[in-house]
Amino acid sequence: MGSYLIKRIISLIPILVGISILVFTILHLVPGDPASIMLGTEATPEAVAVLRAEMGLDKPLISQYLHWAGGLLQGDFGVSVHTGEEILPQILKRFLITLQLTIMAVVIGWTLAIPFGILSAIRSHSKTDKVIRILTLLGISVPNFAIGTLLLLGLSLYFNWFPPIDVVHFWDDPAEAFKVFILPAVTMGIVVAAGVMRMTRSAFMETMDKDFIRTARAKGNSQWTVVMGHALRNSSIPIVTIAGMQIGYLLGGSVIVEQLFSIPGLGQYVLDGIYQRDYPVVQGGVLFVALVFVLVNLIIDLIYTWIDPRIKY
Structure with a gap:
């Protein structure tokens, strides 16, 4: 494992150099x-x-x-040609905001995706399965800016509620931070849930046809034991893969959602740099995003060995 980690870390160098040049x-x-x-x-x-x-x-x-x-x-990372501020402290500051938003979105997405994906798989071709598949298709097809706009309009018109504008960190005031991040997190979480739910259903349907599942049922195990004790772990690798990719994208900054809800995260910081032709900001921001994405994928690869001990590096 140690030699594998060293090789992967060394392999980051040409990747990041290539990205920086591009x-x-x-x-x-x-x-x-x-x-x-x-x-x-x-x-x-x-x-x-x-x-x-x-x-x-x-x-x-x-x-x-x-x-x-x-x-x-x-x-x-240089200084901004527009503001004269050092770029790295600004990137880290904005990344902390995006990180909180991502964690909340992932929690919402996985809370919806995993149970409903499993339910859809074990009740395949039923009315429940059809409803879940339609909702999944809608979640994948509808853009996140449309979902966010509908949430903003619905809550403001019918409930007279608007999310706070000033960003508050969870470690400063959890309740106020929840109010700030809940709408953008739900907007992103719906998209996360749709992708993970679809993969969960596919992976579980494939696993439920395996011989060891039939053996577990023949031994008299309950449906709960078969699903949670045998099928879940053996279906996890494709689910973790798609989930890891989504986390990487979200940590890179969901530009549209941050712009829509005026969240001063990393995505909005890079977008402002593009508008202002602030080369150092865009270069530093994109390179940082690339580094985060590669590290997330490395962590996902390591999780594979915990899910399936047969995988060796």
């Missing part, structure tokens, strides 16, 4: 000059040229990339 190149191909945007339309060419020199944008792309990459190796 993001850096794509950003500099996007139309728009940060210096011109910052100075406005009435700026003279001389003023724009001076600011470009101060920002290092007049240097060759390879020089700009090496300067940025050299700072990353020292833990320096």
Whole structure:
């Protein structure tokens, strides 16, 4: 296990280098000059040229990339060209907000997905199964911004309730934080639940046809024992895989949901950087998201060995 961890950590290096090069190149191909945007339309060419020199944008792309990459190796993500603030502290600050939102969304999603997915599988082709499958299809098909908008409109029009605007952390005030995050978490949780529910049903239906399930039933075990004691663990690998991918995406920042509910998370931070052509912010934010996504996948791989002891690394 130790050698596997070392190999996986080493393999992160070329992945992150490749992502950094790709993001850096794509950003500099996007139309728009940060210096011109910052100075406005009435700026003279001389003023724009001076600011470009101060920002290092007049240097060759390879020089700009090496300067940025050299700072990353020292833990320096640079400073925002728009605000002048250091980027890494802002990323970590916004990530904590996104992390709380993600945890709440995952709890909601899994609480709905696992039991209803199992119920759909053990009662396949029944009316219950058909209702659950229709709801799952709706959850996958309807965009999360539409779900969030409907929740906002419904609660504000019929219950005269609006979520608080100021973000509060759970460790500061759990009750107030719950009010802040509940609507965006439900919006994201519905999408999470739909994907996990569909995978749970598929995995359980495949497992329930296995010989060891028939043997467990032949021994006189109850349905609960068969499902929870035998089928659940043997169906978990595909469920954990899809769940891990969803967690990675959510931790990267659900841009649309954060924008809709005015949550100052990591996704909104990167989106603002794109609008403002703030290259260091976008580059640092995307690279941090990539690192989080890769680490989540590494954790999921390690969980496989706990679920199925036959898996060895």
